[in-house]
Amino acid sequence: MSRRVRTRHSACQTWLVSDALTTETRHVGATVDIGSNSVHLLVAGLAGHRLLPLLDESVFLGLGSAVVERGYLGPDSRAELTATLVQYAEVARSLGAESVTVLGTEPIRRAADAATIVQEVGVASGSALHVLSHEEEAYLMLIGVTEGLPATHQMLVVDVGGGSSEFCVVDPIRPALAAGLQLGSARLTDRFVRHDPPAPTEVAEMHAAARAIIADAPAARPDEIVAVAGTASNLLKILPEAALDGRLTRARLRAVQAILESESAATISERHLVKPIRARLLAAGGAIMDAIMERYGIDEVRVSEAGIREGAILAADHVGIGWRDRLAELVIGWHA
Numbered sequence: 001m002s003r004r005v006r007t008r009h010s011a012c013q014t015w016l017v018s019d020a021l022t023t024e025t026r027h028v029g030a031t032v033d034i035g036s037n038s039v040h041l042l043v044a045g046l047a048g049h050r051l052l053p054l055l056d057e058s059v060f061l062g063l064g065s066a067v068v069e070r071g072y073l074g075p076d077s078r079a080e081l082t083a084t085l086v087q088y089a090e091v092a093r094s095l096g097a098e099s100v101t102v103l104g105t106e107p108i109r110r111a112a113d114a115a116t117i118v119q120e121v122g123v124a125s126g127s128a129l130h131v132l133s134h135e136e137e138a139y140l141m142l143i144g145v146t147e148g149l150p151a152t153h154q155m156l157v158v159d160v161g162g163g164s165s166e167f168c169v170v171d172p173i174r175p176a177l178a179a180g181l182q183l184g185s186a187r188l189t190d191r192f193v194r195h196d197p198p199a200p201t202e203v204a205e206m207h208a209a210a211r212a213i214i215a216d217a218p219a220a221r222p223d224e225i226v227a228v229a230g231t232a233s234n235l236l237k238i239l240p241e242a243a244l245d246g247r248l249t250r251a252r253l254r255a256v257q258a259i260l261e262s263e264s265a266a267t268i269s270e271r272h273l274v275k276p277i278r279a280r281l282l283a284a285g286g287a288i289m290d291a292i293m294e295r296y297g298i299d300e301v302r303v304s305e306a307g308i309r310e311g312a313i314l315a316a317d318h319v320g321i322g323w324r325d326r327l328a329e330l331v332i333g334w335h336a
Contacts, residue, residue, distance in 0.1 A: 028054065029313035030092035030100045032085060034129075036064025036107050036162030036186055037278065038230060039081065041088040042309040043095045046317050049148045049335045051310055054095050058230075059084055060277055063107040064163040064186050072112040081117070082124045089125045101312050103140075104131040106163035106184070130324065134180025137308060138168035139327040141228050142176065144311030145304050148318065150333035156222035156296060159307060160231040160288045162186035162281065168331070169220040176331045177220070183213040185231050188284035196264050198283050203261050206284050210291035217295055225298045228307035230278065231285035236303055237272045238282070248301045250293055257286045 029051075030043045040058040044051040061084065066077050073081065085102060092100045102121060108114050108131050121129040132140070142157045154171035163184040170176040192198075192205045227248070236243045238256045248256075260268065265279040274282070293301060315323040315330050323330070 027098070027317075028096035029317055030095075030097035031309040031312040032088050032092075032100060032102045032127075033309050033312075034063065034081065034085075034102070034104045034108055035229075036067075036105070036164070036184055037062060037281070039063075039084050039088075040309060041092065042313065043092045043097055044310070044313055045096075046313070049314065051147075051306075051313060055091065057088070057091075060275060062162075062186070062277065064161075064184070065190060067107045067111050068163070068187065068190060071110075073107070073117060074113070078113070078117055078120055082120050085121055085125045085127070089127055100125070100127045101316055102127045102129045103137075103308065103312060104129050105137055105308075106161060109133075110163070134164065134166055135178040136324065136327055138166040138178035138180065139176065139331045140308045140311035140315065141166060142168040142170055142178075142311065142331055143314055143327075144306040144308060145226055145228060146170075146333060147306070147310075148314055148330070148333055148335045150335070153223040154220065155224045155226060156218075156220055157226045157228065157304075158292055159229045160185060160227065160285055160292075161229060165288065167217050169218050169222065170331065176328070177218045178331075179218050181213055181216060183210065183288060185281040185285040185288065188287065189281050193280075193284070196280065197261055200261070203257075203283060203287070206287040207290065210284075210287045211294065214288070214291040214295045217292070220296065222296055222298065225292065225296060225301045226304050227289065227292075227301045228304050231282070232289065232301070232303045233305065234274050234278055234282055235285060235289065237274055238268070246303045248289065248303060250290075250299045253286060253290055253293070257283070257290070260286055 028045050033040045038058045038060045043055040044053045089100045118129045141159050151170045151172050157168045159166045161184045165183045166180045168178045188206050192202045242252045260283040268279040269276040319326050
């Protein structure tokens, strides 16, 4: 049986996917991902190489914008983050997770007070905060998508975040190639957008900037592109047929962009069930996705719900506390 639930944190979006663990499930894992836009919690049972999600929850904190504005989080933002992580740790443990893996991405990498953040989070939540490199982040998202299975074709997995974008290329015969670029939906919006909806000149500037930066993405000729995380999944919501099959073609993306460039964030939020603050960032996200498809000559992107959080749970389950030291090995797969 499945049901929706509410938590004490009113800003959170929560889905309880399953009320009970199956007899196949060995134990429960949990990961929190601190991103530029949102902080996410995933709690899942492990059954073989599959995850059975118990709770998938997020809250929009906008930490990336705070770091861009002043170079650090500061006491108020740190307190809000720490309170969120304490609550998430309590919820995860109540669902059976013995420990919670906390991952810091772009906002923590860039924050001048990162050391203080790591210390405060560890003391308050009882969980170590792992500040990931771009490469580690890319490896984890790939593991989340493949579930530890070896690649059968050349695949590019990309995560367009708020402050950065991560890329990981994998194929059956070569080592995985991972990289990160200083390009994200919030970063691009903050740089160019002053109107709602964005003015045509602002849209053109975002597209030009995205293409210029994407030129430095890893060289590859992928058979498939898989996009993970909030930017891609929220772009799907704008077009019902895309949301149904999880595919974003160039034609669909153009249709989505036309809507994003003609409707206000409030209208997009109301019509398409996207948070207003997230809706404001989607035109930039669309520009980045368009640049990625153009860069690699691919006319269709598959959008996956799995990513960094799933990857961290699977990696920690497979090799234990030393998972960070073995990511380059784990990314090629370990299941037959």
